[in-house]
Amino acid sequence: MGRGLTKVYTSGEVEVRALDGVDLDLHVGELIVLLGASGSGKSTLLNNLGGLDVPSSGTLRYRGRDLTGADEKTLTAFRRDAVGFVFQFYNLIPSLTARENVALITEISPDPMPPEEALRLVDLGDRMDHFPSQMSGGQQQRVAIARAIAKRPEVLLCDEPTGALDVKTGITVLEAIEKVNRDLGTLTVIITHNAVMAEMADRVIHLSDGKISKIERNSTRRPVRSLEW
Amino acid sequence: MVMRALDLKLIRDVGKMKGQMLAVGLVMACGLAMMIMARSLILSLEVTRTEYYEHHRFADVFCDLKRAPNALRDRLAEIPGVAAVETRVMGSLRMDLPGQSEPADGTILSIPEDRPLRLNLLHLRTGRFPEPGKANEVLLSEAFATAHGFRPGDTLDVILRGGKVRLHIVGIALSPEYVFEARPGQVLPDNKRFGVFWMNERDLATAYDMDGAFNNVVVDVAPGTSTKSVMAELDRLLAPYGGLIAYDRRDHGSAKQLDDEIAILNGMSIAFPVVFLSIATFMTSAVLARVIRLQREQIAQMKAFGYSPAQVGGHYLKFALVIVGIGLFVGGIAGMKLGENIVRLYHKFFQFPSLTFHADFGAIGMAFAVSSAASMLGVLGAVRQAVKLPPAEAMRPEPPADFKPSLLERLGVQNLFGPSMRMALRNLERKPWQAFFTALGLALAVGIPIVPGAMRDGINFLLDFQWTLAQRQDVTVSLIEPSSAGAFSDLRHLPGVIHAEPFRSVPVRLRFGQRSHRLAVTGVPAGTLLNRALDAHGNPLPLPPDGLLISGKLAEMLDVEPGDSLRMEVQEGRRPHCTVAVQGLITDYAGLAAYMDIEALRRLLQEGASLNGAHLSVDRSRWQDFLDKVKEVPRIGGVSITAALKESFRKTTAESINLIQGIYFLFSIIVSFGVVYNSARIALSERGRDLATLRVVGFTNREVAGVLIGELAMLTLVAIPAGLWIGGRLANLIVQSASTETVRLPLILTHQTYATAVLIVLLSAGVSFFVVSRRIRNLNLLEVLKARE
Known part of the structure; x- marks a missing residue:
């Protein structure tokens, strides 16, 4: 739950208002798509939601935890226990295999699923012992999703997860995200500038100039398989 | 002049990575400091020595004899190849010094009055030369005078050949033959208890019953003449006069000590710098390879704008030059400072009219050339790769790191x-050379502090072995000349003497095949309790009824084994020549010894109960009585107190060892700190993105540091045993290179030495890692989510 979230970056003498009074409520099990153009503030919002950054003003609460003015230690614990991240460029550790990249996270989580199970969930049961350099981009991104969900996070945050992929591969990645949301009931937030993806969401939040310009609710989520762009 | 844009870039880039540049530069500085210090010391010693020897006409050949008429001097001067001859009266004297309970002794030499001094000219520090005809005026050697605060005008009571004489000090002097001013055969100077005196020839000759005669001759050999032939002729002419074997500078106690020191410095000026510079070169190459990888796109842009490959390559080579510059600047200053300190230390060992530090600028130039060539070579590969890349390709990010299943998987132990x-x-396996040199650097850092530890323990072992286990006498008393049984009885009945054993010491030449060596054979009683010959384990070797027990080192020099027979040419009395068998080898660490049953030696010399002195064991409670009395016995030439000898040895070496230890510890700290810092910074830069990702997904700072430290910890673990081994080898090398006739340090490696070395490295590596790991806090977490660098 966020109220009046504002984030101001000062770079040199220039002040950038990346978020400007955003009010937002997210619910368990939802699949949210955050839609906005480059510079609309969507990444900043995601960073605040994920505990990578704190708002300059406003309040941000997560299940009774106040993250507004949290210190580094609290934020780290929050990310560790509650949040799964999927990045545009996968950010896998090149020196670890798929299984080990997942295990890296499960070893520090209180209640993880076995790495193998997480990888099977994203249809990579047969590539567990491959290194990142031996996999395609789509496969790497699915490993990243497996890594993010293996700790059974309450929130899954995906920052342009298909941004570096072609359409066909992008679809397989989105399918994996959709499956996780459906099977595990994880609150999932996808950031994208690709409007087509809006149709797979429960709710679509449009951002521009650091403000929420519009919130849409889809009556039915469109299956990822049928998306096209 | 406007600075070129590329150079501005260089300055700013260097500013951003100053920590790393400094770390590498300092490691390089260690090697350069060592090189500049050693080369400068060599230059200082050699320049000073050459000047001193030349200006003061240091002789080439030396010979002692019993007594020859002065008329023989002209005959000696006619030997082909002889440029100048000086004949002298030389003797020993004893002193009872106020404020010093132990007796001191000295050597006294004549100064001619009827002719100018031709060789071994004296350098007068203060005062004047003795006036002709003025009895008992003397010059005193500077080291001894300084140790006791004697000045011209002071008087000194001495015993000259049994008679008490009051000497008037008129001047303080130095001689090129006493640059190293120590009792003949002794390893270290003991300036409190040994001094050199010079007196008018006529007075000294009278005191020593040498009127119109001489007992010592020194010769200057004309350039281009063989010293050997001069020595042979000298031996032939002096044989009827009781001549001992002539020897040249190589066997001259003082000259040899200087040669040994220079030889050790020579070794040091090559071995250490090579090791340090190779580590520094690799560090340079690792740092710059990283810079070039990071600046791939900038390189592409420069090339796209039209900079030539040579310009771009030159730009990156300048980074290496900056490091060399730091190394040379710091190393140059440190090397000179260290050199100056060591020169100050040298003043305790070597007496020159003036010994000043000469910086060897040639060596500095060489150091610059060597280190820049080495580091250029180190970065050439990376630079060439960068320059070769077509601009369009270079602008794309580098392909992702390629990892394969590692040795772990192949061994099946990954779980x-x-x-x-x-x-x-896997990181280590992927970059084996980087891992190798990092480990090598750390191993070196572990190895370096072992050297001074081993030296210190070696010296302590030597002192105990030589002067507690082997030579158990409290005092060695030597007589002015070989005497008979009555003299022994006098010594045995000195107050406090519990046990006394006579010894007979005879100068001989030992020959085996082509090899020969001159030394004194010492006869001691069979079943001796005091001056014992020991084996390698410190157990006494029984003295055989005939034949010799000789030092292992002497056996090595003569290339003999037990059972071989030596030709022994006695240089005293009737000068018999005979064949003796080597019955066994003894272990000793100072000087060269050859022992024989005293009875067998006396039979050989056809003498009765003759002796040169006695080893005494003295009751501690009557020590003062003993000292008071021993000073009065007329026939005594020298009194050497074992405890004082040990103490003086310990004191003199302690300061050098402390200085060496300080230097080595500092170098070890710099290398381990620098290597760890550099590796960690490179790892942090190469894997910053991975590490930041870990932070984003919930790893704490500490856990991320753990990931970073894992690699270095593994290298350190490998490096420690390797380093202990290297340290042992290094210590052995240094001990071996310093092993001479006069002193041989045993290699003693203790757990304490090892533990200290490991501790130094772990601590400095730990601090270094801590410094770097603080940077993990500053990882930009948000940047990770954006595009690749």
Whole structure:
């Protein structure tokens, strides 16, 4: 739950208002798509939601935890226990295999699923012992999703997860995200500038100039398989 | 002049990585400091020595004899190849010094009055030369005078050949033959108890019953003449006069000490710099390879704008030059400072009219050339790769790192390690050379502090072995000349003497095949309790009824084994020549010894109960009585107190060892700190993105540091045993290179030495890592989510 979230970056003498009074409520099990153009503030919002950054003003609460003015230690614990991240460029550790990249996270989580199970969930049961350099981009991104969900996070945050992929591969990645949301009931937030993806969401939040310009609710989520762009 | 844009870039880039540049530069500085110090010391010693020897006409050949008429001097001067001859009266004297309970002794030499001094000219520090005809005026050697605060005008009571004489000090002097001013055969100077005196020839000759005669001759050999032939002729002419074997500068006690020191410095000026510079070169190459990888796109742009490959390559080579510059600047200053300190230390060992530090600028130039060539070579590969890349390709980010299953998987033991250990192992395996040199650097850092530890322990072992286990006498008393049984009885009945054993010491030449060596054979009683010959384990070797027990080192020099027969040419009395068998080898660490049953030696010399002195064991409670009395016995030439000898040895070496230890510890700290810092910074830069990702997904700072440390910890673990081994080898090398006739340090490696070395490295590596790991806090987490660098 966020109220009046504002984030101001000062770079040199220039002040950038990346978020400007955003009010937002997210619910368990939802699949949210955050839609906005480059510079609309969507990444900043995601960073605040994920505990990578704190708002300059406003309040941000997560299940009774106040993250507004949290210190580094609290934020780290929050990310560790509650949040799964999927990045545009996968950010896998090149020196670890798929299984080990997942295990890296499960070893520090209180209640993880076995790495193998997480990888099977994203249809990579047969590539567990491959290194990142031996996999395609789509496969790497699915490993990243497996890594993010293996700790059974309450929130899954995906920052342009298909941004570096072609359409066909992008679809397989989105399918994996959709499956996780459906099977595990994880609150999932996808950031994208690709409007087509809006149709797979429960709710679509449009951002521009650091403000929420519009919130849409889809009556039915469109299956990822049928998306096209 | 406007600075070129590329150079501005250089300055700013260097500013951003100053920590790393400094770390590498300092490691390089260690090697350069060592090189500049050693080369400068060599230059200082050699320049000073050459000047001193030349200006003061240091002789080439030396010979002692019993007594020859002065008329023989002209005959000696006619030997072909002889440029100048000086004949002298030389003797020993004893002193009872106020404020010093132990007796001191000295050597006294004549100064001619009827002719100018031709060789071994004296350098007068203060005062004047003795006036002709003025009895008992003397010059005193500077080291001894300084140790006791004697000045011209002071008087000194001495015993000259049994008679008490009051000497008037008129001047303080130095001689090129006493640059190293120590009792003949002694390893270290003991300036409190040994001094050199010079007196008018006529007075000294009278005191020593040498009127119109001489007992010592020194010769200057004309350039281009063989010293050997001069020595042979000298031996032939002096034989009827009781001549001992002539020897040249190589066997001259003082000259040899200087040669040994220079030889050790020579070794040091090559071995250490090579090791340090190779580590520094690799560090340079690792740092710059990283810079070039990071600046791939900038390189592409420069090339796209039209900079030539040579310009771009030159730009990156300048980074290496900056490091060399730091190394040379710091190393140059440190090397000179160290050199100056060591020169100050040298003043305790070597007496020159003036010994000043000469910086060897040639060596500095060489150091610059060597280190810049080495580091240029180190970065050439990376620079060439960067320059070769077509601009369009270079602008694309580097392809992702390629990892393969590592040795772990091939061995099937991967499950024993957690993911962070596996990351570390695979990284190491992927860059084996980087890992190798990092480990080598750390191993070197572990090895360096072992050297001074081993030296200190070696010296302590030597002192105990030589002067507690082997030579157990409290005092060695030597007589002015060989005497008979009555003299022994006098010594045995000195107050406090519990046990006394006579010894007979005879100058001989030992020959085996082509090899020969001159030394004194010492006869001691069979079943001796005091001056014992020991084996390698410190157990006494029984003295055989005939034949010799000789030092292992002497056996090595003569290339003999037990059972071989030596030709022994006695240089005293009737000068018999005979064949003796080597019955066994003894272990000793100072000087060269050859022992024989005293009875067998006397039979050989056809003498009765003759002796040169006695080893005494003295009751501690009557020590003062003993000292008071021993000073009065007329026939005594010298009194050497074992405890004082040990103490003086310990004191003199302690300061050098402390200085060496300080230097080596500092170098070890710099290398371990620098190597760890550099490796960690490179790892942090190469894997910053990975590490930041870990932070984003919930790893704490500490856990991320753990991932980073894993690799270095593994290298350190490998480096420690390797380093202990290297340290042992290094210590052995140094001990071996310093092993001479006069002193041989045993290699003693203790747990304490090892533990100290490991501790130094772990601590400095730990601090270094801590400094770097603070940077993990500053990882930009948000940047990770954006595009690749």
